[in-house]
Amino acid sequence: MKALTWHATKDVRVVDVPDARILQPTDAVIRVTSAAICGSDLHLYDIFGPFLHRGDILGHETMGIVEAVGSDVRRVAVGDRVVVPFVISCGSCYMCARGLTTQCETTQNRDQGTGATLYGYTELYGEVPGGQAEFLRVRRADANAIVVGHELPDERYLFLSDILPTAWQGFRYANVPPGGTLAVLGLGPVGQLVTRIARHHGVSVHAVDPVVERRLLAERYGATVYDLEGEGGDEVADEGDDEDERGARGRDELAERIRDATDGRGPDAVVDAVGLEAHGNPGTAFAQSAVGVLPDALAKPFMRKAGVDRLAALHFAIDLVRRGGTVSVSGVYAGNADPMPMMTIFDKQLTMRFGQCNVHHWVPELLPLAEGPADVLGLEDLVTHRVPLDRAPEMYEKFRDKEDGCIKVVLKP
Numbered sequence: 438m439k440a441l442t443w444h445a446t447k448d449v450r451v452v453d454v455p456d457a458r459i460l461q462p463t464d465a466v467i468r469v470t471s472a473a474i475c476g477s478d479l480h481l482y483d484i485f486g487p488f489l490h491r492g493d494i495l496g497h498e499t500m501g502i503v504e505a506v507g508s509d510v511r512r513v514a515v516g517d518r519v520v521v522p523f524v525i526s527c528g529s530c531y532m533c534a535r536g537l538t539t540q541c542e543t544t545q546n547r548d549q550g551t552g553a554t555l556y557g558y559t560e561l562y563g564e565v566p567g568g569q570a571e572f573l574r575v576r577r578a579d580a581n582a583i584v585v586g587h588e589l590p591d592e593r594y595l596f597l598s599d600i601l602p603t604a605w606q607g608f609r610y611a612n613v614p615p616g617g618t619l620a621v622l623g624l625g626p627v628g629q630l631v632t633r634i635a636r637h638h639g640v641s642v643h644a645v646d647p648v649v650e651r652r653l654l655a656e657r658y659g660a661t662v663y664d665l666e667g668e669g670g671d672e673v674a675d676e677g678d679d680e681d682e683r684g685a686r687g688r689d690e691l692a693e694r695i696r697d698a699t700d701g702r703g704p705d706a707v708v709d710a711v712g713l714e715a716h717g718n719p720g721t722a723f724a725q726s727a728v729g730v731l732p733d734a735l736a737k738p739f740m741r742k743a744g745v746d747r748l749a750a751l752h753f754a755i756d757l758v759r760r761g762g763t764v765s766v767s768g769v770y771a772g773n774a775d776p777m778p779m780m781t782i783f784d785k786q787l788t789m790r791f792g793q794c795n796v797h798h799w800v801p802e803l804l805p806l807a808e809g810p811a812d813v814l815g816l817e818d819l820v821t822h823r824v825p826l827d828r829a830p831e832m833y834e835k836f837r838d839k840e841d842g843c844i845k846v847v848l849k850p
Contacts, residue, residue, distance in 0.1 A: 439850070440494045440570030441829040446486040451827050454494065457572040462509035465578035467501035467519060471591040472569045474498075474829070474846040475523075475599055476625050477769050479837050480713065481559065485771075488559035496848075497523035497556040498598040499568025500591060503582070512579040519582040521568065521575055522796035523599045525554040528580035536798035544577075552793060569829060571850045583800060586808070592817050593807050595847065596630070601807070601816070602799040604630035604710075607767035609799075610790035611706035613640050618704040620644070620695060620757055621660070622750045624651035626819060626845045627767050628710035632660045633814045637806075643695050643704060650842040658815060661698065663691055688749070692757050703759040711750035712768025748775060755781055763788040819845050826850040 440454045457466050475498050481489060500520040503513055513519065526533050527543035541553040549561050554576075557567020566574065575582050585594045604627050613619050619635045621628050624646035635642045636659040644655045647665035656662045666687035696703050754764045755778055764787060782789065806814055821844045824832055832846045 438571040439826060440566070441496060441826065441848075442491075443481060443486075443489045443493045443495055444491050446484075447482060447834075449482060449495065449830050449833055451829055452492075454492070454570070457566070457570070457574040459505055459507050460574065461576070462507040463577050463579065464507045465503050465510055465513050465519075465575040465582055466505045467499075467521070467573050467575055467582070468504050469499055469501040469568055469571055469573055469850045471501070471595045472496050472499045472826075472848045472850065473595060473598075473600075474569070474832060474836055474848065476627065476712075476836075477558075479833070480769060480771070482833050482837060484713075485559055485561075488561050490560070490564070493557070493559075493564065494566040494568075494570055495557045496567035496569030497558060498595060498600065499556070499573055500585075500595050500598065501573065504572070506578060510578050513582045513584060517582070517584045518587050518594075519575070519584055520594045520597045521556070521573065521582055522597075522602075522800075523556055523558075524793070524796050525556065525563070525565065525576045525581055526797060527577060528797065533797075536795055538795045538797045539793035555793075569826065569848055571826070580797075583804075585804075589808060590817060592820055592847070593812070596626075596816060596819070597796070597800055597803060597807060599794065599796065600626045601630055601803055601814070602796045603627050603767055603794040604634055605799050605803055606792075606794045607631050607708045607710065607765050608634045608638070610763070611708055611765040612763050612788070613638075613706045615639070617641070617706070618643065618699050620704040620707040620754070621655075622707060622709050622754055623711035623768065624648070624655050624662075625710065628708070629655060629658075629819060629844065630814065631708050631710055631767070633658045636660070637813055643698060645691065648839050651839075651844060654844065663694065665691070688753050688756075692753070695757060699759070703757050703762065705759060706763040706765060707754040707758045709750050709754045709764065709766045709768050712766075713747060713770050713772065748777075752778060755785075755787065758785070758787060760785045761787075763790065765789075766791045767794075820847050822846045823849060 438456045441451050503515050503517045524539050525544050526538035526541035530542040532540040532542050539552050544554040551561050554563030556565050618641045621631050621644040632642050632655045642660040644660040645663045652662040826848050835843045
């Protein structure tokens with residue numbers, strides 16, 4: 438079968454690999470009909486090379502048709518149409534019973550000190566072949582293949598694998614009061630869906646992104662949108678300012694504009710949908726890139742013990758949110774030596790919520806919205822690029838560089 442595989446930093450290729458097949462009696466094999474490129478896949482493309490191996494199959498947003506099932510599979514049958522959560526969980530352990538499927542005690546990677554096993558996401562999370570391929574072996578199929586109908590297009594269901602429940606969890610963790618205000622930092626696919634979910638709940642949204650196409654899409658769904666650089670962009674900076682100074686000046690102006698629109702206090706909550714590769718922090722960006730090309734023997738311990746993230750978005754969220762508010766973090770962070778403004782967090786009495794999305798926990802709430810005739814979250818209005826699998830390498834680059842209005846890519850094997 439053909440699959441999208443990692444070969445080196447910024448080098449992914451579609452190649453022939455051994456066919457996916459049943460290896461355990463609890464497995465299923467699906468023929469992939471749609472597989473999306475996630476923003477967190479770009480971290481693998483750019484940064485996490487030390488934890489990848491040449492030939493690893495990427496991808497964790499997948500759906501398709503069941504082609505085969507193991508002898509112990511009872512809930513899923515050949516011919517079923519299924520969407521596959523990016524998290525592999527058992528569904529019955531202490532953590533799963535509490536809705537914390539990303540902490541599943543059966544699939545935890547204890548040798549790595551990390552949570553539940555994930556599809557297509559490095560040796561840190563089990564080194565399981567991902568779904569950007571013609572076929573996928575689904576582990577523990579009864580717990581991890583969500584059976585859906587055959588009538589609606591893939592885009593109504595595909596995002597249940599990751600970004601829709603991620604956005605839903607981000608909104609729920611934000612704990613916005615009825616009629617309250619929410620700021621959304623980053624208008625990639627997750628930020629777009631957070632915006633739509635918040636508006637669906639009657640919450641006012643102030644959304645920030647440097648890319649005009651992304652701002653325009655969020656604006657269509659009722660958000661008040663802002664350029665990251667603030668009104669006037671680079672004009673707010675003095676000649677001779679370095680990139681950090683220009684960014685800080687723009688964010689200060691932007692924060693004042695959003696506070697002015699929220700009774701001078703700031704929003705009730707902020708969702709950081711950006712994560713570790715935020716705009717700004719050019720020195721940290723250089724360090725991230727440098728570590729990505731070091732020999733694994735040097736890079737791995739550095740990233741585990743001294744890795745840092747580009748924290749411009751998270752620090753902005755902490756500064757922007759009102760006192761007593763909540764910062765909900767949906768974007769991926771991976772540094773273990775990140776400097777944090779602890780005095781500000783303490784003084785403002787903030788609540789902060791982080792974590793991988795517990796997909797299985799949220800699906801029962803989301804499935805009726807995904808299947809509803811009104812498509813209230815605009816799931817059919819998110820994908821900007823639908824391409825064959827063999828164009829995946831090109832689309833990784835386009836998505837990373839935010840070219841051609843690229844917001845969400847779906848691969849069609």
